Amino acid sequence: MFSAAQTRLRSVDAVRTHQRAWLEATRNRVMAGDHFAICNGDDFEEVFTAFDIPCLVINYWNSIITFSERKGDHFEGVLADAGYVPHRFALGMATTLEPKQAPWGGLPKPTVIVGTTRDEAQLRVTELWAEAFGCECYPLDFSWVSQFTTPLPEDWWEFHRARSDAMLDPLRVELRLEQMKGLIAHLEAKLDRPFSLARFRDVMETLNAQMDVWEEARDLVCNARPLPVSLRDQMALYQVTWQRGERGNLELVKAYRDEVKRLVAEGQGCYAQERFRVYMATSGNDPLFHNYLRERHGGAVVSNRYSSIAPMYARVIEDDDPLRALAKRHLFLFDKEPVWELAEARRWGADAAIGLESDPGAPSRYREIFEGAGMPYLALKRDDDSEETRARIDEFVENRLGSR
């Protein structure tokens, strides 16, 4: 048996504290008569920041309900009682349908919810949520799937900051830009305040600075042995990306970078041992079997795909047009595909990768790419801590990683 202990960074705890304080302050601001907005993730936050309107991101709120507060089952029941087949994206709406059980005292009434046509569920949920609040819903056109009609370059993850045109449909960029301008003009009238291009440019530049610091810290973390920051802390840190471009959040990331530097210099690791390193090809939080993996096998999950996504938000501002830079960023952030994830697994020095698949026994492109590159790959149905999952992990470690 090995130790399952893991450390916790002070700078990440500061992020956790900041998020709760931010929501409390937002609630107080709204009670005092100020505006508040809800929007889809990666969608319109920077514009609201430039308007000085606090904005809550839907998928962030959903993850608090699910992972931080463990109330997902309860609010799925609320959705079922309302006649809907439960869907994770709608959990936030469920906290408005039944606010008594809402985490952290619940959300104040927003002035507007900005939805997207990302998919039909997200569009309809934002509409229904606005109806439940009695506020406006303003949808923007951006479909999750249509972004992939433009074939991506093989090494697409290298293109974000300065070459994103190669990944985008130029007609969609123009449509997005037109619709963003329409929404900004609408908000100027609704909020009775002007939109400052200078302030917006500052937000976009601060965002780029924030991602630079994040990237610097990320490189320190993935190159260090032992790993100084647990996956749990990496995911908690991700919360700062939900208010990108705010000075306070830039400072939080700098504090994190500085703590990482110190930990690396001191050779401190977050886990008690790293007999082997695992990359999770998933979007979720720390997998529930991680304690077992550390305790039983001494293995450590060092990262998942979200460990490296944040820097992809950065965009060069061309032709003094930050709105166009943001429009381009809205239309493509990342793809879930194995060539990139293999590159990530290697960046993090992983010895093996674990992915979730609907039929773990069937051939898959993820398996083909990882195994073809010589990296053992385990497909699981769920990232739970069931006996079945433990048995699959035991078999995998013993047969594929035993000699490490």
Added chain:
Amino acid sequence: MTDDPDALQTLKLHYRDRRRAALAWKAQGGKVVGYLCDNVPDELIAAAGFFPLRVSGDPDGSTEAVTEYVDSLYPPDVTTRAPFVAAMLQQLLDGTFGLLDYLIVPHNRNSIQAIFRELRDARRFHGGLPQFETYYLDKAWSSSFVSEAYNRDAIIRLRQQLESWAGKPIEDATLLEWIAIGDRNRELLRGVADLRAANPPRLSGADALEIIGSSMFMDKREHNRLLEAFLATAGELPARDGVRLFLGGSPLDHTRVYQAIEACGATIVAEDHCWGNRVADAYGEGPADPILELGRRFHRKPACSITLPLKATVQGCARRAAAASADAAIFYVMEDDWSQNWETPGEVKALGAAGVPALHLARQAYDGGDIEVLKAAVSRFLQSVPSQRAAIAAREDA
């Protein structure tokens, strides 16, 4: 008008043997353009000299090719789709639609859009799959002028693509002719809808579904001729009794669910899905510039059931039920239909407010599942309808 006593049987034949007319066209050297959903302007395809064939699924088919060639490529959360979409994708992969020369995939619900990428990736990573060229017909869903202009431009680009495939321009006069043929078809299909909505109804929902569906598997000119012949003698059809039922929920491209429901003593007098009466909806304002007209129609016609705001979708559904004087409604919503999931509760509520009781069947199978279980649920519901109607009447009297 041509006298054709077998018109209804011929229409049904084409519904059941869906590639029959396209194969005959192909045998004479013609080319076939497949398309998904009901909002691709088939007038443009026909005007370019191609046979337009709407892609459908098969409730008796498997989805093995989808699992093998598509789902194996992506993490599971990327590939969620309702089973009726899986059934269509299966047939595009397994060679059933091997007769296609080209395919148009519109920007409708997520899983429909995804088919463009899924086919491209499946061909890239697996050999031996059908190689018809695939075109993505983009569409903005929101209702603004900016979106309307974008959608008009999408139709202009589609015209250019079809011209490129055909190797010749599409003449405006030809296009106007095909728009008129399509308008006549919709007009005749509304006549079919009237037969169902009549009191008493003269046509079953299952028969109507076959008549409507066949319009997307046949040459529209021939379909119009058959419809005219059928409608000329339709007044002689026997009256139907039983509960007048409205059907909402997921798209149904087969008659199995209709037949199960109507076997319980109801007549489906109208429905709200893209293989039924919605096909006959008119969105035009008249033939000015044909492309502007088609662009306007494309913009206004819902992408799947999606219109903005949601309220418009709910009200549209309630209007259809009211226009058909429905006594009751059933919403048959398939598993993973993430469009209908959020619309149906509001539609059930709206119908309830109008005195139309509704049964919401969620997480249903594409093929109707266990038909006896379905029939039992429908029968229980139908038995409750007269008493509920009586209660409403009593309340109104009071």
